Amino acid sequence: MAEIDLTINTDLARRILTGFIRREVTRVGLKKAVLGVSGGVDSALSCYLAAQALGPENVLALRLPYKTSSPDSLTHAQLVIDATGVQSKTIDITPMVDPFFAAIPDMDKVRRGNVMARARMITWYDQSAAVNGLVIGTSNKSEILLGYTTLYGDSAAAINPNGDLYKTQLRQLARAVGVPKVIVDKTPSADLWVGQTSEGELGFTYEEVDKLLYLLVDRRYSAKECVEAGFKQDFVDAVIERVRRYHFKRMPPLIAKLSNRTVSYDFLYLRDWGT
Amino acid sequence: MKLNLALVQIDTRLGVLNTNLEKHLDYIQQAKGADLIVFPELSLTGYVLQDLVPTVVARPNGDDPTFKPLLQASKKVDLIVGFTEEDARHRFFNSAAYLSKGEVVYVHRKVYLPTYGMFDEGRFWAWGDSIRAFDTRFGRVGLLICEDFWHASPPYLLWLDGAEIFYMISASPGRGISGDTALESARWVEHVNQAYASLFTSFVAQTNRVGFEDGLNFWGGATAYDPNGEEIAKGPYHEEALTLAELDLNELHRTRTRLPVLRDERTALVERELARILREGRTGSNGRD
Numbered sequence: 001m002a003e004i005d006l007t008i009n010t011d012l013a014r015r016i017l018t019g020f021i022r023r024e025v026t027r028v029g030l031k032k033a034v035l036g037v038s039g040g041v042d043s044a045l046s047c048y049l050a051a052q053a054l055g056p057e058n059v060l061a062l063r064l065p066y067k068t069s070s071p072d073s074l075t076h077a078q079l080v081i082d083a084t085g086v087q088s089k090t091i092d093i094t095p096m097v098d099p100f101f102a103a104i105p106d107m108d109k110v111r112r113g114n115v116m117a118r119a120r121m122i123t124w125y126d127q128s129a130a131v132n133g134l135v136i137g138t139s140n141k142s143e144i145l146l147g148y149t150t151l152y153g154d155s156a157a158a159i160n161p162n163g164d165l166y167k168t169q170l171r172q173l174a175r176a177v178g179v180p181k182v183i184v185d186k187t188p189s190a191d192l193w194v195g196q197t198s199e200g201e202l203g204f205t206y207e208e209v210d211k212l213l214y215l216l217v218d219r220r221y222s223a224k225e226c227v228e229a230g231f232k233q234d235f236v237d238a239v240i241e242r243v244r245r246y247h248f249k250r251m252p253p254l255i256a257k258l259s260n261r262t263v264s265y266d267f268l269y270l271r272d273w274g275t
Numbered sequence: 276m277k278l279n280l281a282l283v284q285i286d287t288r289l290g291v292l293n294t295n296l297e298k299h300l301d302y303i304q305q306a307k308g309a310d311l312i313v314f315p316e317l318s319l320t321g322y323v324l325q326d327l328v329p330t331v332v333a334r335p336n337g338d339d340p341t342f343k344p345l346l347q348a349s350k351k352v353d354l355i356v357g358f359t360e361e362d363a364r365h366r367f368f369n370s371a372a373y374l375s376k377g378e379v380v381y382v383h384r385k386v387y388l389p390t391y392g393m394f395d396e397g398r399f400w401a402w403g404d405s406i407r408a409f410d411t412r413f414g415r416v417g418l419l420i421c422e423d424f425w426h427a428s429p430p431y432l433l434w435l436d437g438a439e440i441f442y443m444i445s446a447s448p449g450r451g452i453s454g455d456t457a458l459e460s461a462r463w464v465e466h467v468n469q470a471y472a473s474l475f476t477s478f479v480a481q482t483n484r485v486g487f488e489d490g491l492n493f494w495g496g497a498t499a500y501d502p503n504g505e506e507i508a509k510g511p512y513h514e515e516a517l518t519l520a521e522l523d524l525n526e527l528h529r530t531r532t533r534l535p536v537l538r539d540e541r542t543a544l545v546e547r548e549l550a551r552i553l554r555e556g557r558t559g560s561n562g563r564d
Contacts (some may be wrong), residue, residue, distance in 0.1 A: 007454040015513055016449065016492050023286075023487045164490075268325035270489045272289050 004211040004229075008169050010176035014049070017161040021053035024159045025134050027275040032133030036120050036154075037061040037088075038191065039076030042162055043138040044183050045174045047080050049161050050136050052177070056085035060131055063090040064120045066097065073191050076183050083178065089127070093119045113192030117153030124156070134158040142167040142206055145213055146239075147246020148198065154190070155249065166213065167206035204235065212239055278413045278440075278522040281309035282497035284510055286486025289321035290331050292341055299356065303348045306517060310413065311353040313497075315444050315484045316385075316420050317369060318357040322446035323488045328399045332361040335372045335379045342372075342379075349374035353411065355418065355442055360384065366401035371420055371444055373411065381409040386429060387422040393448065393491075396422075404564070408436035414524065421445035424467065434475040435542060439527055443468060443481040449494040449513075461494050461512065473504030476530045476537060478522050485515055502530035 025033055033050045037043045050059045061084075063077045074090075081088040096119045101107060107115070124135045137157025139149055141164055149155040162170055167188070174184050188198040188206065199205050212231050215221040216239070221229065226236045255264050283302050288294045296319060306312050316322065319341060320331040333341040335358070345354060353375040360370035360382065369385040384403025388396035406429050408417045417433030417440070424430055424443045433441060451459025464481065472479040479500045484493035497510035499520035508520035531537060552558060 005454070008452050009454055009456055012456060012458070013452060016452075019513060020487055020490065020492065159490075266326075269327065270289060270323050270325065272488050273327065274290055275288060 004214060006166055006169050006172075006210060006214060008165070008172060010173050013165070013169075013173050014052075014177060017049050018053040021050055021136065021159065021161055024272075025054060027272060028134070030132060030134055032058045032060065032131050033136045034060045034062065034124055034128040034131060034133045035136040035138065035157075036064055036124055037077040037080050038138075039070075039073035039080075039183065040188065040191075041171060041174050041179060041184050041186075042140055044076075044080045044179045045170055045177065046136050046138045046162055047084055047086060048174070048177045048179060051084040051086050057087065058133075059084070059086040060127060060133065061086045061088045062120075062123060062127060063088065064093050064123055065090070066092075066116050067094045068194055070189075070191050070194075072186075076180075076186075079180050079183065083180065091123055093123065096122075109193045113190065113196075114150045114153060116192055117150035117190070121153050121156045128158075136161065138162055140165055140167050140170045142210055142213060143198075144250060145217065145243050146202065146209070147242065147249045148202060149249060151249050166210040168210045203238075208235070209239060212236065213243075216240065216243070276413070276524045278524055279308060279310045280480055280499060280508075280520040280522060281306035281312040282480060282482040282499065282508070282510060282518040282520060283312055283314050283318075284482050284485050284495040284497050284514075284516050284518070285315065285318060286493075286515055287318060287321040287484065289488055290324060290327040291321075292319055292331055292333070295319045295321070296341055296344065299354075300344060300348065302517060303352060303354070306352065309352055309519065311355070311411075313355045313442055313444065313480060313482050314357060315482050316357045316371070316446040317359065318444075318484075320357075320359050321488060322448075322484060322493070323491065324359070325395075325399060328359055328367050329361070331359050332367065333358045334361065335370075335374075335382055337377075342374075346374055346377050346379070350377045353380075353413075355444065357420070357444055357446075362401075367399065368403055369396065369400045369420060370403075371418055373409065373416075373418060373442075375412060380411060381407075381418065383407075383418040383420065385420040385423060387426055389422045389425075393450075394422075402563070406432045406436075408433050408438035414439050416440040416442060418442045418444070421447060424471070430471045430475060434477065434537070435540070438477065439524070440478040440480065440522070441471060441475070443479060444483075445481070446484040446493060448491040457496075457512065458494055461496050465496070465498060468498060469500050469504050469506070472500035472502060474536070476502040476527070476534055478502060478524075478527075480520060480522075482510070482518075485513060501526050 061081050128135045135158045137160030140162045189196050215226050223236050227233050335342050357371045360368040372382045373380040386403045390397030408415050415437040417438035449458045468479045468481050482497040485495040494512050496512045497518045499507040508518050510516045510518035
């Protein structure tokens, strides 16, 4: 296997990402941010960056457990809240989603997990309206590319500082900004059901797939070149197919064009238009 | 002779001319003692304009509401500003103007519009079609906009046309993070500008936007190099700043005595070989005029 170095300069990344959060929140006339803090490393990093960018008094961290959530998730989220000094609220989503599950029996664990992820999204956006803040996203580049996310659930956000960092790079930055080791080093999990692990579901580790994604996406290697670089053919094929199949999760809904000027195609403005 | 430059790296409001003009006038007030203030590419409008292009046009003359106060300010200090120009046939150009003593001395229309990867300039702008050096009260100079100096030919032509100072202005989105302390895009721009200063034994001064447009960051990092390729000044990354650079124009005399590459440049040979290469169709370029 060729040496593939995903090291980033963490001072530079931190400077750009805190500048991004500060500018994008304040340019729309706001000063606050809201985010879910799950106890995992992704949301921990978002929380640290937001606290640094906006001041901890302007960040509301939400702990949103379900009755089966791991107690470690709540504990680790509290570690982040205590260390950053951000505002926080804990809202149990069990009374929101259990009636839903009761009304629609026979849901499998994935559907139930998606409902939980979307109940959390509803809560973030409600709280963002309550405090007049923007929702900060937490998804990393690895899971965005792999489509390992609930559409309109954990993928929903106004701005996302983490989205161009592979998971292994995100861990590097998390360590540098001071996220506790126990959070950086723990096994990644969406914690939507007992015993769920991200790498178990995906079938490979982030260490492995990040290097492959880096060659495929950042370096524009062909599948053949990735195999020549030392990756197994089956692994390369599976990852390429996964990236293609879940591209819809990265896109806004398709609009059917009828007129001469249509949103998405030829009505082209940045979101930051006029600010 | 000394030339005092103020290299200004600003953030802008996307598509809001008035606010950006105010910021220019504020920096002009701050840059006391400067002979020339250099603002970045599209400094009056912001960069990723897309469908905003036709709505943020300015015409470089004294009747234009944006240029009128800038021309007034140029009575005290020379200015380079970036703007969206609309010509009489309603073509839109990514342009930069050199203003001095209340007059428009020169307007450069961006010749290379990047239309690949994250860039889509060719969709919204018309291609400029000339590369000329021009005379200022501080000597003959050249003015290029961002992608213009990612190509080697525009600086080369300006050199042969008599430019002793190259002003390079950009709105360069930061990209390419690694273990290095600077982004790959920043290192690239610094390398080539330092190389141009060395190769052409000329002064090169560069300024670049800061701030964010959606998820794009602009990295700032204004620089000035002397005809030996030595760094004279460097602005900070990722923050607004006014960086002063004193150019000792006598250095041209000293450097070119030591290293007479301009004197020895064989332009007729270049012309002959270039004509042959084009005739034989070997360039690999799409041959756009």
